[in-house]
Amino acid sequence: MDLMTILLSATPMANAGGAIGAGLAAIGAGIGIGQIGKGAVEAIARQPEVANDIRANMILTAALVEGAALFGIIVGFLAMVL
């Protein structure tokens, strides 16, 4: 199997596309949740007594961002399977 045959066949392309898509979604999740964490830690540093409230908001927002990233990962997986 040479490079041209590999590049022209469908299944490895679908698998590669799915994997790259899932990786990009993970990058998005990393950046997003990192910024949430940064904002939360800075806010706690400014006002330590509301740390619990800030932590609850941080976890909620992180779960929402992670939900969006997982959409992307599921689509990447579907690209491999369908």
Added chain:
Amino acid sequence: MMHKCFKSLLVAAFSFFCIGIFTPTFAQGNDEKKEEKKGFNAKEVIFGHVLNNHDFHILDIVGDNGEKSPISIPLPVILYSEQRGLEVFMSSHFHHGEESYRNYLMLTNEKIEELKLDPNKYNAQDIVALDDKGEIDSSVRIYDISLTRNVVQMLIALFIFTWIMLAIAKKYKNGHGVVSAPKGSQSLLEPVITFVRDEVAKPNLGSSYERYLPFLLTIFFFILINNIFGLIPGSANVTGNIAFTAVLGIISFVVILFSSNKHYWGHIFNPPGVPFGVKLILVPVELISVFIKPFALIIRLFANMVAGHIIIICLISLIFIFSNLSKYAGWGTAPFSIAFTVFIYFIEVLVAFIQAFIFAMLTAVFIGQAIEGAHHEGDHHDDSVMV
């Protein structure tokens, strides 16, 4: 300098062209699969764990000739079809997909390959009807309502959960923890319930939180206990099943719909303070978001749980994949793989709690949005979460 760069670029381009077009020629050898002894099939192990099975697979005993004899707990198979009616029997009669029984056959990956069936249409653990000659009869439409692995584990979790809750409720009924300080299991559960009431229900639902508190508590604890049970090694993957999460999402959606009032739909179809041009775009978006929000709940729980399970299995499978290369590579990978797996297990326990909390919290938020009354000037915002 530029000339040298251009030359190098030409050399690189020509090399790629050569690799792409010119191929080494081999004489066509024997293309058949000669290997009888199959190595470790990671994909089969992963999908065998993540998907639903008709038995609780415990382990495989590898015999002297390399044959795997599985040890598993069989579960009842309940099939209904219009032509043949209701049939109930234990899945042990299928002998792990090797034999057919009462003209039904359970497919395994090997059988799908053997019978040359379309892998997109037939999956492992599907049950197909056979006609009298032993061929697959596609005219018989089977409704598979068996007690599969997921169902049995969910029922066990439900039973244990109800038992614990009723036992603790009886303690409260007898007066412990009401006129005296809570003791034992009460002090385990009371902070959690108070947390759900004070952080999830009250801020989002306002004054009518008591109507929805049983529902939110049930959602939270049900998802939590099924998540925790799914983490036991060898157990079924209940919350990582899209049907399970879809039903939970649909129930939340129905509760949100039934608690919505005129203001909610008024805000969707006629958002106040919005110019007409923007309204044209906003109303379809708002309408779609009514359906997207529960759908996101479904996908979030499903994907988080199934991703965690797959990561754990993949890390352990690394050991066996490396051991296919050489025995020492397998042994060498084992400490790192196990260390990683233990680390991921801690994260998965955390994710189990977080996902249950998020599902309950977002359901509360959406219900709160639905039951919101008319806005008054200078409303006192009591939310711990800014929505």
